[in-house]
Amino acid sequence: MTEAKQTDADTGGATSARVATYLRDLILRDELKPGDRIRQEDIAARLGASRLPVREALRMLEAEGLTEHARHKGARVPRLSMHEVDVIYRMRERLEPLALAESLPLLTDDDHARLEDVQRRIEDNGDLDRFLELDREFHLGTYSACHIDPLNAMVARLWNSTQHYRRAYVAMGGRSRMWVVNAEHRLILDAVVRRDSTDAERFLEGHIRRTRIELGHHPAVFGEPS
Amino acid sequence: MTEAKQTDADTGGATSARVATYLRDLILRDELKPGDRIRQEDIAARLGASRLPVREALRMLEAEGLTEHARHKGARVPRLSMHEVDVIYRMRERLEPLALAESLPLLTDDDHARLEDVQRRIEDNGDLDRFLELDREFHLGTYSACHIDPLNAMVARLWNSTQHYRRAYVAMGGRSRMWVVNAEHRLILDAVVRRDSTDAERFLEGHIRRTRIELGHHPAVFGEPS
DNA sequence: TGACACAGGATTGGATCCAAAATCTAGGCC
DNA sequence: GGCCTAGATTTTGGATCCAATCCTGTGTCA
CATH class of the missing domain: 1.20.120.530 (GntR ligand-binding domain-like)
Known part of the structure; x- marks a missing residue:
């Protein structure tokens, strides 16, 4: 995870707000579609951060209605009828x-x-x-x-x-x-x-x-x- | 923090959703008023949990507009004009x-x-x-x-x-x-x-x-x- | 052949530890 | 006496570690 720091520099530091922006953007670009699962580790690795800010970001997105959570089952992009x-x-x-x-x-x-x-x-x-x-x-x-x-x-x-x-x-x-x-x-x-x-x-x-x-x-x- | 576990048992386990409910309730009861600061450690100790679920809860409340955050300065209940x-x-x-x-x-x-x-x-x-x-x-x-x-x-x-x-x-x-x-x-x-x-x-x-x-x-x- | 049970891996949830930033305090200087 | 600065304390932010739960694949038995 040495390259992580570089990614980190690119994004200017991976605070939870930044992770939230990143995920929100993925959903808006349709790179994350309704029904898709979001793995904390994936996102963390991609941004060169630990899982913690990812978890906070997911909580924010949950409150925004952009993701939904089930305990111990993780986050998904919700499907709307x-x-x-x-x-x-x-x-x-x-x-x-x-x-x-x-x-x-x-x-x-x-x-x-x-x-x-x-x-x-x-x-x-x-x-x-x-x-x-x-x-x-x-x-x-x-x-x-x-x-x-x-x-x-x-x-x-x-x-x-x-x-x-x-x-x-x-x-x-x-x-x-x-x-x-x-x-x-x-x-x-x-x-x-x-x-x-x-x-x-x-x-x-x-x-x-x-x-x-x-x-x-x-x-x-x-x-x-x- | 030995009594913590007991409090924990009372509340039935302090997940982040539970902490969020607790804080939301404090705000609705006006025990937390606009302008009041919320210290993570305080809440964590009161609920016998660590700061982590408190942080997640605060992120949720932030997205709900019930708290506002400034980096490294913590959470406050916002004042509305x-x-x-x-x-x-x-x-x-x-x-x-x-x-x-x-x-x-x-x-x-x-x-x-x-x-x-x-x-x-x-x-x-x-x-x-x-x-x-x-x-x-x-x-x-x-x-x-x-x-x-x-x-x-x-x-x-x-x-x-x-x-x-x-x-x-x-x-x-x-x-x-x-x-x-x-x-x-x-x-x-x-x-x-x-x-x-x-x-x-x-x-x-x-x-x-x-x-x-x-x-x-x-x-x-x-x-x-x- | 199918269904159930168990075990192993994967993934999330929570706690503790360390680093960074801000606030507070005390002391010196003008 | 007031203001500014520097250090100490407090508080938040992030990483890592451990526990709990869920999913999956395999094996056994009817």
């Missing part, structure tokens, strides 16, 4: 307009320009994996001026726990709906730039609702991973 | 009607009877501390048939993180509003028993909104604890 994902989208429909309303008055012209740029890149882009990333960046970007921690954390959590299913949907047939998404993003963005909170909230809520309904039409997304 | 509590209540206004809608069709007649009983006990009761407990039991009881974990967890979290401020408000002057609370509970409960989701959601949302506005009229609740 279609109904659970549906409810999570309903939660998003209600929470994200609130986050947007909190953020909107505080967004600067620079922020607007950044969001315009992200949306342009979404429209230019054909790659589905890149789309997922930019779509997230667009939405969370519109909330970025909201500094209420519980709200931010909760919104991020809802995105994180459904990331796998978003990806599966987009990969499966969501491509054809891309132009609708873009049109809706444009409506939201215009309202944001006008600082019209009422419109922005309404358009956002509709956007999430329609996405949710679309998801409900693709039950295959929730089938067994392999 | 009036604005933060206000936003948390807005989150409740939106999320709890959803939880109620999910739960309502699944509540049995037994559940209804139980809720009636809880509400009766609230009305009979003068003790403020007991009121906090029963009020929580009433509301979470109406959501109890909803088995969507992310939603349940989030609602519980919102209640937990504002518990101290609810207590401060009730202790300070909320007493005079008790009859309003009871009337609103009655409206909600009747709608629940009728299985009228629309009414139930509307009454619940209004109930939380009015509570939030009331809280905003008592800025002293958010003053320094001591």
